[in-house]
Amino acid sequence: MPFLIARLAAVFAMQIQAVVVAWQVYDITRDPLSLAYVGLAQFVPMVLLLLPAGDLVDRFSRKRILIFSWSLQAGCSALLLGLSWRGSPDINLYYGVLVLFGCGRAFTGPTLQSLLPQIVPRSQLARAIAVNSMIMKIAVIGGPLLGGILYAVGGSLAYGVCLGCFVLALLLLGRVPVPYAETFTPVENSAWRRFTAGIVYIRSRPIILGALSLDLFAVLLGGVVALLPIYAQEVLHVGPEGLGALRSAVAVGALLMGLYLSVRAITRHVGLIMFIAVMVFGVANLVFAFSTMFWVSFVALLVAGAADMISVYVRTTLIQLATPDAMRGRVNAVNMLFIGSSNELGEFRAGTSAAWFGTVPAAVLGGVATLAVAGAWMWGFKTLRRVDRFSEVEA
Template identity: 80%
Template sequence: MSSDPGSTTVLQQQGFLPFLTARLAAVFAMQIQAVVVAWQVYDLTRQPLALAYVGLAQFIPMLLLLLPAGDLADRHSRKKILWLSWAVQGLCSALLLGLSLNETPDVRHYYAVLVLFGCARAFTGPTLQSLLPQIVPRAQLARAIAVNSMIMKIAVIGGPLLGGILYALGGSLAYAVCLGCFLLALALLPMARVRFAGGARPLEATAWRRFTAGIGYIRSRPIILGAISLDLFAVLLGGVVALLPIYAQEVLMVGPEGLGALRSAIAIGALLMGMVLSTWSLSRRVGPAMFVAVMVFGVANLVFAFSTLFWLSFTALLVAGAADMISVYVRSTLIQLATPDEMRGRVSAVNMLFIGSSNELGEFRAGTSAAWFGTVPAAVIGGVATLAVAGTWMWGFRSLLRVDRFSDVEPATGSAHRRQPA
């Protein structure tokens, strides 16, 4: 890593600070709302299965709409799409506020609002990721991604905590705060000046060809395919978040307070590493750095798997969060730099589809493995599998391993869909 004083001016880029503040407000709203609506639905039903439906109501529409959302982001103004998406999410907060004020006992109304919320979120993800390179110059994109990731971790850590406090004061107040955050985001976003948008190019004639163009481009670029699939399988096979309640209760004997600390350790590690990356840029051997980060992630999860000491488990998760931040930072930067502007929406949509699915399926994998083999063996298997994936990908995606500087990565031109050697 090296400190580059010239690149510290990323916050002075016209439009970046309003974009960052708007996104922070929107993420705070989403994090608060996620906690409050889950607790409220459970309070109304007292059925654990109802919580599964809360997640399902949002995940299914996102899964179905991500690819069309990416196509739309490549054909129209990304800033306008993002504004409309946040507006619909703000409407959902207003609807939840109304349901809470009316003390509606039927949870189906909440599920209906969450389906609409999931539809809006499908358009938020790929638009956000593909809009940032239009706001900051290419030379400062890596630092902008690091700053953006660090700031978002603040919302991920503080949002649920604030949501719990607000819910204790009243669910209606929490939804009102969410609505206020979305309104703030809508007010700030127009100030995010788009200065680096690529020129429009002819798109495929049929909707199906447009939707699948992102997949085709990723397949043609081993660097992107390797980065996405490495992160996907590392999270799918190595994640331990779903096992934390069992570890807290049966292995570490720390109770709910300890569980909260364990869950926060991953985010705190990521936040601290984000602060480092936003100050000291990763200037050389970025490809090897991603593989090392994934291997450190696997080793840290192995330490956690065998640990019976709370402080050691907390430290292991802290290291795992920091390593994951390096992996996310490198992956996100490589994807943006290796993708032409007119393809970023669709490529980002595929990336979100894979990564989002790995999070959901990873928790399912961890839970079923714990049921079949036991909690500790399940965690051990995940850590070993992560190391095996890293080793296999180093051999299978040598072009990713050979990436030295971010500036070495360029979008494919002309033969964008012709497969390149790994």
């Protein structure tokens, strides 16, 4: 329970901060390209640090590494609090803090993914993943809503709440036991071979490679989250509260689907179901792209979130069951690199496309691209499509 509450608090902080930073940056610049740089500032340090971070996760205490990364992110919230309090108009200072925040996230992602199997037994891992994902979606729902409300009151208050959430997460994390942690056995390899071991392992497992790359390109090309501040202001004509609701819609859909999966887990045709979910995600984003009514946009994002939850559930379970504990940090580092690429680089793609072609055409192209990727991967990764049960994939 302390672990779940700690994660809940940390995700609350990240989600509140994501809404507030995006709105504040766009408020200062009124330039869609600035939203692209918000994603890029966090993505670049993640790319540079994820592989070394994965190696460290497999060699040292995962709980201590998580304490370090959350502490660094708490410091970033404190810096943003100071910038907002001063009313600084220098957008480069915000980008600089986001670069530092991206450094912290490079360690957070693989550590969290690798720590869960040390807390629960393997027999309960699939259900724990569903329950954990569902609970985390509570923060993803409430965070954006609260972030929009807090920003309407004042940006400084919002960043102060983020800082408080990170402090609470750190206090609770110290009480989390790790009864299933395995003793690390040193491997006499070069640093480069250790860093790239996760990539080599994933390349040797076509099912995992297909699942990761499907998510990478589907979200990279089809994500619309970065465009939400523009849609909120210029298409749907709602304020920061409306923006928070739109960001929460994705999480509401994911939460409802996570609740369903925690009660009735997917047991058959897992590969095919994942492909269908990605296609539904693409269609929902197309509906959002053309919508000019808030409730239609909200429902479309709700469906997109539910479909994405199915994809995340299948992909995460496959990775955890197919990876030995001694390599989880490095494999999950590659996984987080894929996720970071699809999210942060996807925001950059969406922002630049909106600047070049317009907001609505950019969103439409993204939805079409997602459907094309799903079709191509169904043909190119037949083994993944034919996976029936999770038990077919073992470490």
